[in-house]
Amino acid sequence: MGQQLQLGDLTVEVVLKNIKHVHLSVYPPNGSVRIAAPARMSMETIRSFAISKLSWIKKQQQKLQAQARETPRDYLERESHYVWGQRYLLTVGEAEQPPRVELTHQHLRLTVRPGSSVSKRQAVLEAWYREQMHAAVPPLISKWEPVMGVTVARFFVRHMKTRWGSCTPSTRSIRLNTDLAKKPRECLEYIIVHELAHLLEPTHNRRFVSLMDGFMPRWQVYRDELNRLPVRHEEWVAP
Secondary structure, X not given: OEEEEEEOOEEEEEEEXXXXXXXXXXXXXXXXXXXXXXXXOOHHHHHHHHHHOHHHHHHHHHHXXXXXXXXXXXXXXXXXXXXXXXXXXXXXXXXXXXXEEEEOOOEEEEXXXXXXXXXXXXXXXXXXXXXXXXXXXXXXXXXXXXXXXXXXXXXXXXXXXXXXXXXXXXXXXXXXXXXXXXXXHHHHHHHHXXXXXXXXXXXXXXXXXXXXXXXXXXXXXXHHHHHHOOEOOOOOOOO
């Protein structure tokens, strides 16, 4: 059930759920705020919690609003695209054969059938990015599972509008944003470690920070790098 809190000029969406802990989220692109709270918790208690976090909320909103946005993509010749943090120029060819994508030293070569629309070109390229993720993720999970003492049952790669990753501890599953294939590889590794840490600690409390500090001492550097990089040009909507 969704409700709203008004704290001055700040509107906070409140969702009461069958959970044990309060979860506070600030979503891109404009910093909308949502609190997921246990169903038994009173609105007055939630209000007090939100007020105690106002400084943090404002800081996160400022970061999001300052983050650069990618220019809209038209999937045309010599358009810039990124793969694992490196910039490539797109070349587009047409051929009567199944679509394909090839990566060379400087170019990202997209081959599509004659007359393919922009949406078709986009779909082919995004499917290729998912393939890159499906190849890159399993070795990293295998690397970190024994280090962290956790086991991942399943992982999913999908386009996510509001976050880089998510974790469901009850099913030991993690979800990763396809766009991570455009960012430096260390950013993907940081997100994987972040989500695996949630198998040990579901919330972003002091224990979670301590776990991240122990497993990946430079995690805040990678987080800040990811936050500085341009995000996809689109209207993001909180789930």
